[in-house]
Amino acid sequence: MTKAFIxxxxxxxxxxxxxxxxxxxxxxxxxxxKFREQAKSxxxxxxxxxxxxxxxxxxxxxxxFRWAYILYMLASVVILIxxxxxxxxxxxxxxxxxxSGFALHTFGFGIRMYLMDRAPVTNMYETVVWMSWGAVVxxxxxxxxxxxxxxxxxxxxxxxxxxxxxxxxxxxxxxxLQPLEAVLRSNxxxxxxxxxxxxxxxxxxxxxxxxxxxxxxxxxxxxSHKEKIQAIAVSVYRAMQIGICFLAPxxxxxxxxxxYSWGRFWGWDxxxxxALIALLGYLAVLHGRLGGWFKNFGTIAAGVVTFSLVIMAxxxxxxxxxxxLHSYGFGAGGVExxxxxxGAHFLLVLYASLVRRK
Amino acid sequence: MSDNNNDVVDALKRRLRRLxxxxxxxxxxxxxxxxxxxxIAAGTLIESKYDATxxxxxxxxxxxxxxxxxxxxxxxxxxxxxxxxxxxxxxxFIFAHIGILILMLGAVITQKYGLDGSVRVGIGESNQYVIxxxxxxxxxxxxxGDRYTKLAEQNVDxxxxxxTPQKPLIVTGYNSDIKFTAYKPYVIPSHKVTVxxxxxxxxxxxxxxxxxxxxxxxxVVEWIVQRRPNEVxxxxxxxxxxxxxxxxxxxxxxxxxxxxxxSAKDGLKYVVFKKDSEEPVKTGFxxxxxxxxxxxxxxxxxxxxxxxxxxxxxxDLQDRASPTPLTxxxxxxxxxxxxxxxxxxxxxxxFTQEVVYIVSYGNRRLDLGFPIxxxxxxxxxxxxxxxxxxxxxxxxxxxxxxTQEISMNEPLKYRGFTIYQASFQExxxxxxxxxxxxxxxxxxxxxxKYLGCFIMVLGIIMLFYFRKKAKKESPV
Ligand code: HEM
Numbered sequence: 001m002t003k004a005f006i007x008x009x010x011x012x013x014x015x016x017x018x019x020x021x022x023x024x025x026x027x028x029x030x031x032x033x034k035f036r037e038q039a040k041s042x043x044x045x046x047x048x049x050x051x052x053x054x055x056x057x058x059x060x061x062x063x064x065f066r067w068a069y070i071l072y073m074l075a076s077v078v079i080l081i082x083x084x085x086x087x088x089x090x091x092x093x094x095x096x097x098x099x100s101g102f103a104l105h106t107f108g109f110g111i112r113m114y115l116m117d118r119a120p121v122t123n124m125y126e127t128v129v130w131m132s133w134g135a136v137v138x139x140x141x142x143x144x145x146x147x148x149x150x151x152x153x154x155x156x157x158x159x160x161x162x163x164x165x166x167x168x169x170x171x172x173x174x175x176x177l178q179p180l181e182a183v184l185r186s187n188x189x190x191x192x193x194x195x196x197x198x199x200x201x202x203x204x205x206x207x208x209x210x211x212x213x214x215x216x217x218x219x220x221x222x223x224s225h226k227e228k229i230q231a232i233a234v235s236v237y238r239a240m241q242i243g244i245c246f247l248a249p250x251x252x253x254x255x256x257x258x259x260y261s262w263g264r265f266w267g268w269d270x271x272x273x274x275a276l277i278a279l280l281g282y283l284a285v286l287h288g289r290l291g292g293w294f295k296n297f298g299t300i301a302a303g304v305v306t307f308s309l310v311i312m313a314x315x316x317x318x319x320x321x322x323x324x325l326h327s328y329g330f331g332a333g334g335v336e337x338x339x340x341x342x343g344a345h346f347l348l349v350l351y352a353s354l355v356r357r358k
Numbered sequence: 359m360s361d362n363n364n365d366v367v368d369a370l371k372r373r374l375r376r377l378x379x380x381x382x383x384x385x386x387x388x389x390x391x392x393x394x395x396x397x398i399a400a401g402t403l404i405e406s407k408y409d410a411t412x413x414x415x416x417x418x419x420x421x422x423x424x425x426x427x428x429x430x431x432x433x434x435x436x437x438x439x440x441x442x443x444x445x446x447x448x449x450x451f452i453f454a455h456i457g458i459l460i461l462m463l464g465a466v467i468t469q470k471y472g473l474d475g476s477v478r479v480g481i482g483e484s485n486q487y488v489i490x491x492x493x494x495x496x497x498x499x500x501x502x503g504d505r506y507t508k509l510a511e512q513n514v515d516x517x518x519x520x521x522t523p524q525k526p527l528i529v530t531g532y533n534s535d536i537k538f539t540a541y542k543p544y545v546i547p548s549h550k551v552t553v554x555x556x557x558x559x560x561x562x563x564x565x566x567x568x569x570x571x572x573x574x575x576x577x578v579v580e581w582i583v584q585r586r587p588n589e590v591x592x593x594x595x596x597x598x599x600x601x602x603x604x605x606x607x608x609x610x611x612x613x614x615x616x617x618x619x620x621s622a623k624d625g626l627k628y629v630v631f632k633k634d635s636e637e638p639v640k641t642g643f644x645x646x647x648x649x650x651x652x653x654x655x656x657x658x659x660x661x662x663x664x665x666x667x668x669x670x671x672x673x674d675l676q677d678r679a680s681p682t683p684l685t686x687x688x689x690x691x692x693x694x695x696x697x698x699x700x701x702x703x704x705x706x707x708x709f710t711q712e713v714v715y716i717v718s719y720g721n722r723r724l725d726l727g728f729p730i731x732x733x734x735x736x737x738x739x740x741x742x743x744x745x746x747x748x749x750x751x752x753x754x755x756x757x758x759x760x761t762q763e764i765s766m767n768e769p770l771k772y773r774g775f776t777i778y779q780a781s782f783q784e785x786x787x788x789x790x791x792x793x794x795x796x797x798x799x800x801x802x803x804x805x806x807k808y809l810g811c812f813i814m815v816l817g818i819i820m821l822f823y824f825r826k827k828a829k830k831e832s833p834v
Contacts, residue, residue: 245818252811261767263778263799264474265807266465268410268418270402277402280395284388291384309395317402 064108065129065163071101072136072160079153091149098156102136105159109133124315127198128166132159134202135209138242142206148231154209162205189257196250197275203243204282204310207236211303212345218297218352233296236303237289240282247279274313281309297356301349308342381432382440390430397426409681411491412543415517427462434459450820457814464806473800476780477730479753480793484731487723488798493702497529497536498716503560503586506716514719516541516689526692532713539697540690545675547686547701551581554670555696558709562586563619564669565602565626569595571658579663582617583671585707590616597656605629608636613654621667630654673699689719726798728756728773735782735791749782751794764796775800 075097082091109129139155142148214232217225254272259265266272285302288294294302312320319335380386401417408416417423434455438444444452475488495514498506510529520541521527527538551564562584569578582602584591590603598613605616609631617626625645630652632639640653649661678685687702693715700706703720730753737749750765755772764770769778780797784790 241821245821248818249815252815255807255811259801259804261778262780263769263776263797263801265468265801265804268398268401268405268413270405273398273402277395277399280391284391284395287384287387287391291388293385293388 064104064111066167068101068105068108069160069163069167071097071104072156072163075101076153076156076160079149079156083149083153094152094156098136098140098152101156101159102133105129105133105136105163124318125166127194127201127314128162130195131198131202131205132162132166134199135159135162135206138203138206138239142235142238142242146231146235148235150213150228150232151206151210151235154206154213158205158209189253189260193250193253193257196246196253198314200243200246200250201310201314203239203246204278204307207239207243207303208307208310210236210239211300211307212348214296214300215304215348215352218300219355222356229296229300233299236299237286240285240303240306244279244282244286247275247282251275251279271313271317274309274317278306278309278313281306297353301353304345304349308345311338311342378436378440381436384437386429386433387437390426390433394426394430397423407680411517412681415515431459431462450817450823453817453820454814455817457810457812457817459810460813461807461810464803464808464810467803467806468801469803471802473724473775473798475724475798477726477777477796477798478783478793479730479732479751479796481732481735481791483793484729484754486726486729488726489721489723492722493720494722495527495529495538496718497531498718499532500714500716501712503714509715513722516687517543521689529717531715533710534694536708536715536717537692538689539692541687542675542677542689543687544678544681544685545688546678546682546684547673547675547688547699549581550672550674551583551666551669552672553666554668554709556709557668558711559668560587560709560714561668561670561707562589562591563602563621564664564666564671565617565619565662566664567593567600568661568663569600569658570661571656573657576658583669598654600660605638609638611636613652615652615660617662619665619667624665624667626662626665673701675699691717726775730755730777730796732794733761735794737782737791749779749791751779751796753777 075094078090078094078097082088082094112126135158136155139151139158143152143155210232214229214236217229217232222229251272254275255265258267258269258272285294285299285306288302289299315338319338397417401413404416405413438452438455441448441451473488473490475490477485477488479485493514493516495510495512496508497510499509500506509531512527512529514527516538521538523539529536529538551566554561564581564583566579566581569576571577578595580593582591582593582600584602588604590601592602593600598615601614601616602619603616604618605627611634612631613633614631616629616631618628619626620643623643625643625648627643628641628650629638630640631637632654642650644650644662646662646665649659651657651659673688675688688699691698691700691706693708694710698706698708700717700719705716705718708715708717732751732753734752735749736752748766750763750768752761752763753770754761755770758772762770762772764777764779766779769776771777776799778797778799779794781795782791783793783795785792
């Protein structure tokens with residue numbers, strides 16, 4: 001087969017007559033076929049998955065996540081119109097758009113799951129897709145309860161942005177379908193653990209986007225937007241509670257998994273530890289608000305600032321610290337962008353607090 | 359007078375109440391939660407710069423960490439006492455906090471009474487000792503160089519409290535003390551063989567040889583060192599073995615050379631054996647610089663580069679700022695005015711005119727009480743890659759019929775221990791596995807931890823249920 005391949009390349013390179021190239025190509029095709037037959041008979045179960053290949057081709061062609069973020073974008077634009085121009089009738093339209101986006105998002109996730117025979121949450125790319133899915137779910141639930149509109153806006157906007165980032169940074173967020181390290185194989189607890197933790201990040205992400213919106217209101221003038229700010233602070237707080245409600249069990253599931261695989265419930269693994277640090281950060285905010293330390297501004301600012309702990313737990317441990325048992329998801333890249341992103345938000349908080357003082 | 363007394367009591371009571379208020383305050387909670395987050399964040403930074411052991415010794419198992427945890431526990435208990443009598447709406451709060459306390463108790467019990475070690479078993483071999491992270495210094499003595507008695511055994515943690523020349527660790531010997539004066543956590547050792555300052559006649563000899571062949575492109579230069587006189591020390595380089603020590607009358611039917619030191623003549627007698635033959639094929643005598651051909655099929659020449667009738671092995675240490683897979687740790691000891699470096703999990707011999715000491719420094723080994731025998735080890739890899747997909751060990755333990763399988767997520771539970779598949783060792787050239795590494799574990803705090811987690815999660819989930827109700831009752 002290698003010989004046929006080289007002949008084919010050689011014929012192409014020499015600029016040989018078309019006929020000769022075609023012949024070499026045919027020979028190559030034949031040897032590929034033969035090789036495939038051989039491989040098939042060596043590994044029948046591996047190649048019985050040919051129908052899966054079709055789905056994979058379809059998946060790569062159709063690119064459901066791209067359609068999903070386009071629909072989310074449209075939905076958030078519509079909500080923005082509803083919200084700023086006060087046209088409540090159009091809100092239904094936003095729901096339709098967002099729901100179709102969500103359906104495609106779910107479909108893409110499902111097809112990936114089918115292709116890989118596992119829940120696709122084992123690398124940065126996959127967790128970003130899963131997290132943005134969660135952000136849409138949580139924002140819809142909170143929206144249905146509170147009907148504040150900006151919650152849904154934050155959800156669709158957040159999902160759109162993170163899907164676009166996932167799509168446009170393939171070097172960091174590798175979208176290809178990869179085999180798993182031994183420790184991660186077919187492990188029920190592990191999958192649930194990772195999914196629970198990343199879904200909690202979705203809630204914190206929602207709190208973060210909501211916090212950003214709140215900060216913009218502070219900058220535009222606290223006095224004239226008192227009610228909105230109050231509502232945003234409550235939503236940020238609720239989103240954080242949802243996050244805690246998933247993160248704490250998620251970390252514990254990690255402990256159960258570690259106990260099950262290594263006999264160690266807690267080993268100060270950096271990835272686990274940073275998830276715990278993020279949890280402690282949000283618990284501090286929760287107790288601070290209960291104790292009256294964090295009022296509306298404090299809660300909104302905390303929604304933005306504390307998310308940097310999530311970024312550290314999620315991205316930073318792999319790309320900055322680079323140590324520990326979770327070394328399977330490691331790579332490098334984008335550190336400066338992420339640092340700039342966090343820095344910009346810290347500055348935004350600082351600026352808002354200065355505007356407020358005046 | 360009694361008024362005065364009452365005043366004092368009242369003042370005390372007030373102060374106590376204020377103390378409880380402070381201990382139960384949410385502000386203290388925020389501070390202590392944030393402090394805990396900062397401390398463990400520092401731990402992860404240290405782990406990424408050094409390693410997990412350093413993080414444990416510098417952060418997670420230190421006074422600071424325990425203090426923060428202590429304040430957290432006090433704070434949690436105080437706030438629950440303060441909220442007494444509890445109301446219905448307190449349910450999530452009570453559950454979450456009692457859960458945390460139980461979890462912390464479980465962790466303390468694990469820390470105190472648990473076992474977490476590792477066992478390495480070669481394929482076809484058995485082992486019944488677990489290695490745990492604690493380290494000990496052991497000193498043995500002997501008057502005749504054959505029978506040794508234990509002189510001292512001491513648990514040491516040089517990483518946390520390294521000895522210094524000002525504050526050495528001293529083990530008292532019969533006539534001179536052994537002083538530990540320095541510690542290096544990360545060093546790369548290399549061999550050094552030298553002549554001792556004082557000859558005692560109880561050390562072994564050393565030979566530095568060269569094996570050379572133009573034809574098969576071989577050039578090996580190595581030391582062979584006897585740890586004591588008359589011991590047979592061996593250098594094995596695959597197709598042939600070189601020994602330093604007394605030659606047997608009959609060979610094993612392999613390509614072997616025995617060098618027997620003869621200090622009176624300042625050289626070595628050699629005896630060559632050959633593959634498929636028991637009788638010596640060649641004998642002779644060499645001194646430093648001499649060369650001879652053993653007469654094997656492979657065309658090689660052997661040269662004696664250096665011969666030391668009495669030799670000591672020492673370590674040359676290269677310092678490193680952080681650990682790598684090649685680094686180990688070493689402690690310096692001083693004996694009769696001479697310094698020696700002792701590596702982790704190694705021994706050093708010290709001599710006086712009357713006694714010999716053996717000093718060992720290493721991880722503690724605990725006897726499991728039963729051997730683990732590794733019958734077989736299997737490894738599966740992803741198609742066309744060297745990436746391990748799964749691996750498992752087939753082991754035998756007493757009282758259980760047949761072989762037991764231990765794989766990644768299927769540990770063996772046996773006599774109160776849980777034996778997990780941790781990793782394996784392989785031959786770097788052939789990539790064939792050579793040994794399996796198990797982690798052996800006993801965790802009496804496990805069920806408390808699970809119980810605590812369960813209660814805490816229940817509390818957190820109830821948050822939503824009770825919040826909504828509370829909201830309807832009072833709009834706060
Ligand atoms: C680090 C572990 C901790 C966890 C996981 C935790 C968790 C929780 C949860 C889930 C709630 C219910 C929140 C709500 O009612 O909205 C809560 C409430 C509370 N926590 Fe904690 N907490 C922790 C530490 C502490 C500490 C150290 C204190 C010490 C003062 C504390 C004091 C309180 C108080 C006073 C409440 C409110 C109770 C009330 O409704 O009056 N917590 N905590």
